Amino acid sequence: MSIAKFQGIIPAFYACYDDKGDISEARTYELCDYLHGKGVQGVYVGGSSGECIYQSLEERKAVLGHVARRLQGKMTLIAHVGAPSTRDSVELAKHAADLGYDALSAIPPIYFKLPDSAVYRYWSEIIDSTPLPFIIYNIPQTTGYTLTTSLFRKLLENPKVIGVKNSSMPVLDIERFKNAGGDEVIVFNGPDEQFVAGRIMGAGAGIGGTYSAMPELFLQADKLVRNGRFAEAGAIQSDINDIIIALCSLDGSMYAGIKEVLRRRGVNVGGVRSPLEDISGEDAARIDAIVRQIDEAAVKHGA
Numbered sequence: 590m591s592i593a594k595f596q597g598i599i600p601a602f603y604a605c606y607d608d609k610g611d612i613s614e615a616r617t618y619e620l621c622d623y624l625h626g627k628g629v630q631g632v633y634v635g636g637s638s639g640e641c642i643y644q645s646l647e648e649r650k651a652v653l654g655h656v657a658r659r660l661q662g663k664m665t666l667i668a669h670v671g672a673p674s675t676r677d678s679v680e681l682a683k684h685a686a687d688l689g690y691d692a693l694s695a696i697p698p699i700y701f702k703l704p705d706s707a708v709y710r711y712w713s714e715i716i717d718s719t720p721l722p723f724i725i726y727n728i729p730q731t732t733g734y735t736l737t738t739s740l741f742r743k744l745l746e747n748p749k750v751i752g753v754k755n756s757s758m759p760v761l762d763i764e765r766f767k768n769a770g771g772d773e774v775i776v777f778n779g780p781d782e783q784f785v786a787g788r789i790m791g792a793g794a795g796i797g798g799t800y801s802a803m804p805e806l807f808l809q810a811d812k813l814v815r816n817g818r819f820a821e822a823g824a825i826q827s828d829i830n831d832i833i834i835a836l837c838s839l840d841g842s843m844y845a846g847i848k849e850v851l852r853r854r855g856v857n858v859g860g861v862r863s864p865l866e867d868i869s870g871e872d873a874a875r876i877d878a879i880v881r882q883i884d885e886a887a888v889k890h891g892a
């Protein structure tokens with residue numbers, strides 16, 4: 590299995606709702622077209638940024654279908670199929686395979702604290718349910734489960750496992766997973782705040798929740814890393830971090846803030862689903878400033 594098609598900038602796709610808060614096919618297409626126009630290499634559909642844990646199985650299937658219909662053949666499509674039960678995850682996995690996705694991915698099982706043996710079985714049953722390549726999703730800060738390098742090695746014995754999307758904060762984890770996997774395995778940088786560091790330490794690509802707000806900056810940082818221009822890439826990262834910190838300082842959730850940034854760019858993907866909080870009246874001026882920050886950084890870095 591070649592990992593070439595998984596390299597580059599892969600935004601975590603946002604949940605797109607209509608004004609009543611239902612999944613919107615038209616708005617999903619809008620976001621697809623916007624990201625395609627920006628030249629990103631792929632999308633990661635139905636993950637944290639996709640608000641997967643607040644959607645029913647049928648809604649998640651619908652989103653996977655809308656994105657596949659709009660973007661198939663235009664970029665790499667990765668379906669996040671993690672759900673509380675193995676049964677639901679397998680159902681989503683089969684659906685994504687039928688739709689022609691390029692790869693599957695899943696968080697570990699959430700809520701109950703399970704032993705490694707159960708987590709291994711959960712991931713293995715998803716992997717065995719389709720012929721698609723599989724990307725493990727390690728995000729301990731939200732799932733409470735930390736992938737160890739020994740379980741990673743064991744999962745890699747299955748040739749369908751092509752890598753890990755690592756969202757834990759230490760860049761060391763990226764280096765350790767890459768060290769364990771070698772050339773055939775791809776590690777995806779998860780924390781956008783350290784994209785450049787992650788790429789330098791072994792990540793072959795990035796999957797991120799803030800990429801949609803500023804795809805130009807991440808595409809430019811990625812290009813600079815590929816060309817060995819690390820100081821310039823680091824300078825972009827610094828401006829990206831100012832923007833992410835501003836997004837995380839809103840009254841509303843970061844996701845609501847990014848959706849508002851997108852709306853200012855002419856892409857209306859609706860709001861966020863409760864219990865995520867929408868932006869407040871005071872956030873409006875802060876978002877104006879964030880949009881300016883993004884535009885200025887793009888000019889400054891020739892992005």
Ligand SMILES: CC(=O)N[C@@H]([C@@H](O)[C@H](O)[C@H](O)CO)[C@@H](O)CC(=O)C(=O)O
Nearest residue numbers: 601636637638756779780781796797798
């Ligand atoms: C906890 C979390 O949401 N992490 C994000 C980051 O992209 C994150 O939004 C960013 O680094 C800002 O903190 C991603 O790793 C998750 C992600 O890409 C997804 O599945 O949507």
